[in-house]
Amino acid sequence: xxxxxxxxxxxxxxxxxxxxxxxxxxxxxxxxxxxxxxxxxxxxxxxxxxxxxxxxxxxxxxxxxxxxxxxxxxxxxxxxxxxxxxxxxxxxxxxxxxxxxxxxxxxxxxxxxxxxxxxxxxxxxxxxxxxxxxxxxxxxxxxxxxxxxxxxxxxxxxxxxxxxxxxxxxxxxxxxxxxxxxxxxxxxxxxxxxxxxxxxxxxxxxxxxxxxxxxxxxxxxxxxxxxxxxxxxxxxxxxxxxxxxxxxxxxxxxxxxxxxxxxxxxxxxxxxxxxxxxxxxxxxxxxxxxxxxxxxxxxxxxxxxxxxxxxxxxxxxxxxxxxxxxxxxxxxxxxxxxxxxxxxxxxx
Amino acid sequence: xxxxxxxxxxxxxxxxxxxxxxxxxxxxxxxxxxxxxxxxxxxxxxxxxxxxxxxxxxxxxxxxxxxxxxxxxxxxxxxxxxxxxxxxxxxxxxxxxxxxxxxxxxxxxxxxxxxxxxxxxxxxxxxxxxxxxxxxxxxxxxxxxxxxxxxxxxxxxxxxxxxxxxxxxxxxxxxxxxxxxxxxxxxxxxxxxxxxxxxxxxxxxxxxxxxxxxxxxxxxxxxxxxxxxxxxxxxxxxxxxxxxxxxxxxxxxxxxxxxxxxxxxxxxxxxxxxxxxxxxxxxxxxxxxxxxxxxxxxxxxxxxxxxxxxxxxxxxxxxxxxxxxxxxxxxxxxxxxxxxxxxxxxxx
DNA sequence: AGCAATTCTGCAAGCGGTTACAGTTCAGCA
DNA sequence: TGCTGAACTGTAACCGCTTGCAGAATTGCT
Numbered sequence: 001x002x003x004x005x006x007x008x009x010x011x012x013x014x015x016x017x018x019x020x021x022x023x024x025x026x027x028x029x030x031x032x033x034x035x036x037x038x039x040x041x042x043x044x045x046x047x048x049x050x051x052x053x054x055x056x057x058x059x060x061x062x063x064x065x066x067x068x069x070x071x072x073x074x075x076x077x078x079x080x081x082x083x084x085x086x087x088x089x090x091x092x093x094x095x096x097x098x099x100x101x102x103x104x105x106x107x108x109x110x111x112x113x114x115x116x117x118x119x120x121x122x123x124x125x126x127x128x129x130x131x132x133x134x135x136x137x138x139x140x141x142x143x144x145x146x147x148x149x150x151x152x153x154x155x156x157x158x159x160x161x162x163x164x165x166x167x168x169x170x171x172x173x174x175x176x177x178x179x180x181x182x183x184x185x186x187x188x189x190x191x192x193x194x195x196x197x198x199x200x201x202x203x204x205x206x207x208x209x210x211x212x213x214x215x216x217x218x219x220x221x222x223x224x225x226x227x228x229x230x231x232x233x234x235x236x237x238x239x240x241x242x243x244x245x246x247x248x249x250x251x252x253x254x255x256x257x258x259x260x261x262x263x264x265x266x267x268x269x270x271x272x273x274x275x276x277x278x279x280x281x282x283x284x285x286x287x288x289x290x291x292x293x294x295x296x297x298x299x300x301x302x303x304x305x306x307x308x309x310x311x312x313x314x315x316x317x318x319x320x321x322x323x324x325x326x327x328x329x330x331x332x333x334x335x336x337x338x339x340x341x342x343x344x345x346x347x348x
Numbered sequence: 349x350x351x352x353x354x355x356x357x358x359x360x361x362x363x364x365x366x367x368x369x370x371x372x373x374x375x376x377x378x379x380x381x382x383x384x385x386x387x388x389x390x391x392x393x394x395x396x397x398x399x400x401x402x403x404x405x406x407x408x409x410x411x412x413x414x415x416x417x418x419x420x421x422x423x424x425x426x427x428x429x430x431x432x433x434x435x436x437x438x439x440x441x442x443x444x445x446x447x448x449x450x451x452x453x454x455x456x457x458x459x460x461x462x463x464x465x466x467x468x469x470x471x472x473x474x475x476x477x478x479x480x481x482x483x484x485x486x487x488x489x490x491x492x493x494x495x496x497x498x499x500x501x502x503x504x505x506x507x508x509x510x511x512x513x514x515x516x517x518x519x520x521x522x523x524x525x526x527x528x529x530x531x532x533x534x535x536x537x538x539x540x541x542x543x544x545x546x547x548x549x550x551x552x553x554x555x556x557x558x559x560x561x562x563x564x565x566x567x568x569x570x571x572x573x574x575x576x577x578x579x580x581x582x583x584x585x586x587x588x589x590x591x592x593x594x595x596x597x598x599x600x601x602x603x604x605x606x607x608x609x610x611x612x613x614x615x616x617x618x619x620x621x622x623x624x625x626x627x628x629x630x631x632x633x634x635x636x637x638x639x640x641x642x643x644x645x646x647x648x649x650x651x652x653x654x655x656x657x658x659x660x661x662x663x664x665x666x667x668x669x670x671x672x673x674x675x676x677x678x679x680x681x682x683x684x685x686x687x688x689x690x691x692x693x694x695x696x
Numbered sequence: 697a698g699c700a701a702t703t704c705t706g707c708a709a710g711c712g713g714t715t716a717c718a719g720t721t722c723a724g725c726a
Numbered sequence: 727t728g729c730t731g732a733a734c735t736g737t738a739a740c741c742g743c744t745t746g747c748a749g750a751a752t753t754g755c756t
Contacts (some may be wrong), residue, residue, distance in 0.1 A: 363742055364743060364744095365742080365743095375742090375743075375744090376743095376744080376745070379743060379744055379745080380744090380745085407742085407743075408742050408743070410741085410743095411741070411742035411743045411744090412742080413743095414741085414742080414743075415742080415743045415745085416743085416745095
């Protein structure tokens with residue numbers, strides 16, 4: 001019974017010292033028995049782990065982090081989890097990190113660069129070993145911050161092929177150009193776009209540019225009345241379909257910036273009795289379950305969000321541990337041609 | 349320049365001591381300037397924050413956590429993020445926690461109680477101040493663990509009204525009984541169930557029991573051939589619809605255990621040209637976007653997942669801080685009657 | 697001016713682990 | 727038996743921040 005008790009040590013809790021005392025060894029030995037078992041004789045190792053078990057000791061991560069300067073935590077900032085792709089990616093990230101011995105700290109920026117910056121700083125305070133971000137466009141201070149603190153990080157859901165920094169995901173621009181080219185190849189020349197707002201969303205912007213690229217090669221541009229902007233609800237998709245459909249000339253094809261807009265467009269078309277793909281083709285960036293089950297199934301670019309998440313996780317951990325984990329950087333979306341697309345209608 | 353340098357202090361990093369030195373005060377004062385500004389004279393406070401800014405100092409969370417025994421982190425273990433409800437809840441939890449000054453640690457148990465237990469232990473090591481779990485059924489050791497470590501925690505997406513512990517969410521059983529009663533009231537007596545597997549899913553089980561409760565009062569039971577079990581894909585929903593539809597007698601109504609199964613059932617019915625609700629009514633637990641946009645809209649119980657998440661977050665934080673934050677514990681789902689339900693067909 | 701009450705600050709001892717360095721033990725060998 | 731080195735184990739100094747306690751400075755009163 002020592003005279004001086006810890007200042008405010010929680011009475012019930014057991015610490016490394018308690019384990020050491022009960023096992024009749026030093027704290028150093030207990031610590032080694034856990035972290036470098038082969039430095040400790042098997043007999044002791046055994047006795048120590050029995051003691052730990054007996055006391056139900058749970059090591060204190062904060063203390064460990066403080067001493068080792070490593071938290072084994074990775075922070076991820078996603079724009080939102082309301083869209084299935086990010087949710088699936090988050091799920092995959094967590095799973096992969098867990099397998100590698102890391103914990104996931106999660107934040108949603110709601111597409112707000114300032115908030116994202118604040119969240120990243122918070123994560124840094126929390127001592128995360130690395131970060132997973134989405135997209136390539138961020139608050140200018142963010143880059144400075146990451147740089148100054150030498151914080152390992154990856155950008156997910158993007159892959160420009162020319163950007164600095166580690167990018168893991170599809171090349172949004174190229175992918176969307178490919179999708180557009182497919183429409184062009186089957187004969188479409190009057191193409192409408194239901195775009196996702198590009199505000200604080202460089203992926204959406206890249207996708208839009210991909211469409212324009214592909215069209216420009218044919219000397220075509222998207223007419224103003226054929227361009228609608230929304231976010232990611234079915235409702236909006238429906239409205240936006242109406243907006244571009246009730247125009248002259250009518251588009252023969254509609255490219256949608258994300259899955260929900262596409263589903264909305266498809267549903268609105270069905271509701272209006274518009275013949276898809278007879279009168280108009282509808283194609284989508286990103287593929288979701290429902291698309292292959294609607295009365296007219298939807299042609300879409302399948303983006304492997306979970307693979308993107310998995311690889312982003314592997315990548316940061318690889319950077320953190322300076323260990324070469326196999327990582328796939330570019331994830332080329334697969335064009336899944338379904339019922340909603342085909343040649344344009346013959347001119348009447 | 350002191351003779352003894354820190355053992356392995358990272359050279360570039362600035363610490364509280366650096367700030368103190370540069371500002372010409374003690375570390376204690378700097379610390380107070382941050383955490384208890386009113387204990388420090390305005391002048392000093394000002395000088396200190398300027399210094400912090402100048403040095404770009406980021407406090408070390410691990411050290412802080414170690415010293416204060418508080419991490420300002422909350423762990424949440426969800427079964428998965430693949431279903432929209434948990435994804436939305438997670439989003440809401442994160443947002444609310446952030447507003448309260450906490451960080452979210454996330455894990456997905458994949459409906460595995462053993463894994464969940466391990467994840468909770470990991471969170472405990474990480475020093476989380478509290479936990480958010482889903483459902484009321486967990487590994488027996490989990491309760492012991494939480495109890496032993498006096499870990500504040502809430503169970504979300506459940507509310508039995510009789511359980512010990514804090515439960516935040518809908519009363520799955522009561523809700524489903526209500527939905528079933530609605531069908532009974534409009535005249536149905538031959539009811540099929542597309543249930544979610546109850547394995548490690550007490551919510552699904554409660555829902556199933558709710559259906560049975562309501563039917564039993566009428567002296568009705570679900571025929572074996574009218575009971576199908578799946579998980580949560582549209583695909584399964586379609587198959588399961590087929591399984592219960594191609595039976596004798598045919599059900600006049602189908603209750604679905606979750607939204608995806610319901611959408612699948614609805615779509616399969618449409619695909620088969622089955623008249624909904626003329627020949628059969630389809631109703632669902634949980635409501636998702638697409639339901640109000642299908643050619644026949646789906647009657648559903650709307651579960652406010654984000655509200656559940658928000659309140660779960662508030663609740664744990666309230667427990668952690670022993671501060672009475674207003675919390676809504678029971679979230680009664682709203683019955684949204686749409687096109688897919690109505691009276692049963694007249695006997696032929 | 698003398699003294700107590702108030703405010704501020706600084707000192708230094710923790711928080712609970714890790715780990716460099718030193719000490720101990722003991723087998724192997726001349 | 728004496729000596730050497732390998733294999734373990736223990737001592738104690740940190741990691742970076744908080745905070746009880748005490749000392750210093752300032753203010754208010756008599």
